[in-house]
Amino acid sequence: MKKALHPTEKRPITVVQYIQLFGPKLDPLGKRRNRPLARCPACNEAMHPRGEADPEVDGVFAHKPKSTAYCPLKESAARPYQILPPTNPDLGKAERLRSAFFLHWKHHWKLIRDYAPFADIKEFIALIRHADQQRLWQYRNIQELEVPFIFLVLKDFPPIKSKGKWLRKEWIRFWFDSRVRSVEDLWINTTGDWRIVKAIYAVPRKKDVVPGPAQLKSTEVPPLKLNFLDKVEPAVHPYQESSMKAAFPEELEA
Incomplete structure (x- = not known):
């Protein structure tokens, strides 16, 4: 997705904004930076940027490959919310x-x-x-x-x-x-x-x-x-x- 939540704030950010805040993946010495991860707006799980090093590709955020947390945005098709029969209705x-x-x-x-x-x-x-x-x-x-x-x-x-x-x-x-x-x-x-x-x-x-x-x-x-x-x-x-x-x-x- 093109936007995710800021690692510690409730506002959305793009990959470009993420890099501006936390730097590119590698530091000047070529070592991987220890950057805080953005969060999915739906499940709050950590997300990492993809395509940030390719100027011809729009960077996006993705869930971790092995993430098993439930997230509605990962569902293959629409799953309408159910209105179950109310218990103890007023x-x-x-x-x-x-x-x-x-x-x-x-x-x-x-x-x-x-x-x-x-x-x-x-x-x-x-x-x-x-x-x-x-x-x-x-x-x-x-x-x-x-x-x-x-x-x-x-x-x-x-x-x-x-x-x-x-x-x-x-x-x-x-x-x-x-x-x-x-x-x-x-x-x-x-x-x-x-x-x-x-x-x-x-x-x-x-x-x-x-x-x-x-x-x-x-x-x-x-x-x-x-x-x-x-x-x-x-x-x-x-x-x-x-x-x-x-x-x-x-x-x-x-």
Whole structure:
């Protein structure tokens, strides 16, 4: 991948920046430098630069060859997060959460579009229905601000073309960091310090093929916009609003 996390800080760096900070692989005497290793944004495992000595090759970061740590970015294909049946659900809280979500649906929709530009309103509607079917709202520890981030990791965002023009040429996939293998792990295995990783993939040459590590172009750890519900209600396109009202007339009664 083109960017990894700084060895000791939470910011991403490129191979060029890594060399500027810690020097090239060999010192002036030709001896290997003892450089701190960069970290994978998804699994936090050490990564080393490749291609740094070849000016004709863009340097990238790679996991150690013998690393056996679980990392979603090393998976050969998409593995959508599972919403397992909630244990000990809080039905009263679930009803309040779902009502609050629809009260603020424009905030949630804007956040998804901030992270996945040109996402389609039909995708948003499908995610809400999936959340209903899988009883996402009933998780006892879920907070409203977490809902759109969970939506982001539940699906891929393939390229979008409109009227013969590409709105987005690349394939986007989101992951939580490696501590989260199912949605429930968000509350079991983290203490609110989770990260979201955005991975950009080239489109596979073969049709109907889901991109994997071979097509991975870059990754980033976008800042978490956890205060989005405090913002002024965003404006949405009339088509998007009418689509939501048609899909959920009872929830969005005028």
